[in-house]
């Protein structure tokens with residue numbers, strides 16, 4: 001019966017879709033706890049018709065897992081993330097000639113096309129291939145840690161380490177020249193952090209939804225013009241990197257069309273660093289707050305794998321994705337109708353007390369730690385082995401050179417409903 005459906009509206013609904021509420025982490029977790037304690041699957045209703053279509057918010061771990069693994073019932077089309085509120089979707093349709101997605105990429109494809117595209121680059125990101133570039137990653141980590149030490153003792157870890165390090169690694173794998181990395185960083189920050197005045201490079205505060213949409217569209221256009229040039233270069237002269245693979249790829253015997261090719265570059269370029277930056281900064285925050293833990297892992301590097309995994313759960317840098325029901329289905333006791341829209345919230349699922357004991361505590365010994373930060377099912381993160389490897393190598397390098405670390409100011413989180421994390425982490429470092 002309709003009145004049995006758990007719903008949220010007003011301030012609580014706004015908290016779920018407002019980028020600013022994702023900057024206020026403890027409050028956000030409190031909101032998800034409140035919502036989940038009533039029901040793991042809850043209907044979110046707009047105050048004003050038309051701002052967004054009602055959607056189901058999924059906050060329970062089991063339910064997010066079930067939805068993620070059932071790719072036939074829960075589709076990635078037509079909506080991928082909630083920042084496409086009604087206005088954004090209309091803008092994307094006008095810009096693309098009918099598609100609700102500004103960018104067409106792996107996360108906007110469903111079966112059967114999705115797997116055909118995924119397979120084009122999958123091998124690059126598998127452990128076997130990554131072992132071959134471990135030395136290269138270690139060299140990048142060493143340069144990065146040296147920069148941190150040279151800038152010390154008081155520094156901001158984010159612009160100095162956690163942002164540039166994964167950026168440089170993924171751009172090397174992609175095949176983007178180092179001098180273009182600042183442009184890639186800026187465009188990714190506009191794409192994922194368009195809602196945050198410190199990250200969107202616009203100089204504007206309190207932007208309207210329309211201004212944010214236009215900023216994101218501008219970033220997409222600039223990415224596209226950059227990658228169009230790169231495609232021509234990698235076709236004329238393939239250099240054995242991921243960009244050369246994409247530029248020369250074919251699906252069902254046909255070369256990729258321009259839109260799909262641009263989307264492929266963009267997802268690797270953007271998803272490949274901002275996410276890992278956020279979990280790397282989160283791991284450092286946990287270590288800075290707990291000097292004993294820092295000393296323990298410095299003495300025993302076997303603890304590092306647990307720290308890396310827990311940091312990824314604890315930060316959950318990809319905060320949500322959306323799915324659309326392909327048929328009527330029941331989940332978490334709620335009847336979902338064909339066409340209904342669902343937000344699978346990884347932050348909420350990774351803080352579900354039914355799955356994680358004392359979920360807000362950073363517990364490097366947590367076992368098992370079957371978090372959902374990388375998603376699950378057919379779309380599970382392509383870069384998860386790379387992300388873990390990068391973090392392990394960075395901290396191995398850092399622990400060799402740094403004796404102790406403490407907070408030197410207040411860390412701050414970005415305002416973003418989609419990919420989010422620390423945008424500043426002031427530290428005081430004591431070197432070995």
Ligand code: HEM
Pocket residue numbers: 068106107108118170267268271272273275276279312316317318321346372373374375376377378379380381382383384386387
């Ligand atoms: C997809 C998280 C690092 C590339 C995803 C998804 C999540 C995620 C949640 C969607 C999963 C789903 O729908 O079930 C993360 C986190 C990272 C990270 C938390 C770091 C800690 C990376 C890196 C790359 C990458 C380093 C490098 C290329 C991708 C790609 C997809 C994806 C290409 C789309 C996969 C598909 O739709 O088939 N990631 N990611 N990610 N990620 Fe990551």
